[in-house]
Amino acid sequence: MSKKYIEDIDFSRYDVKNEVRFSYKTEKGLTREIVEAISNQKNEPDWMRDFRLKSLDIYNSKPIPTWGVDLSELNLDEIITYLRSDTKMNHTWDDVPDDIKNTFELLGIPKAEREALAGVGAQYDSEVVYHSMQDELAKQGVIFTDMEAAVRDHGEMVKEYFMTKCVPPNDHKFAALHGAVWSGGSFVYVPPGVKVEIPLQAYFRMNAPGSGQFEHTLIIVDKGAELHFIEGCSAPQYSVHNLHAGCVELFVKEGARLRYSTIENWSRNTYNLNTKRVIVEKDGIMEWVSGSFGSKVSMLYPCTVLKGEGAKVDHTQITFSARGQNLDTGSKIIHAAPNTTSRVISKSISKDGGIAFYRGLLRVAPNAHGCKANVECESLMLDNESRADTVPIIELMNDDIDIGHEAKVGRISEEQIYYLMSRGIGEQEAKAMIVRGFVEPIANSLPLEYAVELNRLIKLELEGAIG
Secondary structure, eight states, X not given: XXXXXXXXXXGGGGOOOOOOOEEEEOOBSOOHHHHHHHHHHTTOOHHHHHHHHHHHHHHHHSOOOOSSSOOTTOOGGGOBOOEEESSOOBSSXXXXXXXXXXXXXXXXXXXXXXXXXXXXXXXXXXXXXXXXXXXXXXXXXXXXXXXXXXXXXXXXHHHHHTTTSSSOTTSXXXXXXXXXXXXXXXXXXXXXXXXXXXXXXXXEEOOSTTBEEOOEEEEEEOTTOEEEEEEEEEOOOOSSOEEEOOEEEEEEOTXXXXXXXEEEEOOTTEEEOOEEEEEEOTTOEEEEEEEEOOOSEEEEOOEEEEOSTTOEEEEEEEEEXXXXXXXXXXXXXXXXXXXXXXXXXXXXXXXXXXXXXXXXXXXXXXXXXXXXXEEEEEEEESSSSOEEEEEEEEEESOSOEEXXXXXXXXXXXXXXXXXXXXXXXXXXXXXXXXXXXXXXHHHTTSOHHHHHHHHHHHHHHHTTXXX
């Protein structure tokens, strides 16, 4: 087996700060006037405006969560919830302003589009600035567009699915916040039987300091269809807090298959309070593949509802937490039908005092007979300052199931290091090899270009941390 690793270390591509130019932005904070202004700017139908205001009421009625990470320093009164850059949505990279285009060039998005993708949506602060999809997919009836266009052009379908069946705004406080101020994101519909062979990708970039990004992703993979969707995100480092509270709603219909891959690399001043959920119908297959690297704090627990008999989910994730980071991530699986199957593989690495927390829930409903479920959690600490916790909650409502669970927390094995050094490998490289082997199940689940990106981020994080 051969694997390609990037040798050059250059973090600057993630930390590019462009001049903040905008055609419109709201004041700081969250009020009814701000929510109405966002809706007016987007020229939305009445139902969406009413939905936003209803969500605002729910947001104001709910307290800040007191479990999980510490959110006491997050002050929404200091956050700009909507900032539209001074460019319209473009369909060719040549039309994107040079500084924005150069940022995406540094991040490798246009190159990835040319070499490995069937389409790309690129969001910059609050709105999508570039969107493109291969004509061949359009001819097959595939829809891939930004959410604003979806509300305008596919209103009935959006109205049926938008925060109604999967993530309602009363789910939690930050889901309600999202419902009130959402902006940008992607809408994908794959018709019955259509198999999209090459991935689609959305990339989210925050540039403005003290702002929030609230993109909404809505994907419907109809009966017997297949799709691989890739999501990436990053932001430059600032001295003030930024907030990311996106929402991902996925629907896998009967016999369909969806793989959703994410590499998140938010800056260390960002609160990442994202919500992701999928509903899987009969014999549908869902695959989550995710890598969480950046942010000051994260609360992220992608949820799968196995609604139809025979539905399956594979959830593979890696979390890397360094100094000043508290990444509280995990998974939530609901077996709501008979003969459903789930598998969770979660790995975390912490260094320099970073905190990596796995928080999981596995629930089997009373009628979900014949289910199979397996959860594996493994944490690796690179020093004595760091911390790793594992809290997998299992709720079983019937005993006609096959379930397995394994959790391991530990440090790099001295025996493994000794073995590798005895073969002539230096200590630092030996430790790096062990870490790369630790994350290999995740890297192998990604297309080559994104496995390279994953390895690049791991190498950046490890530089100076071991040896």
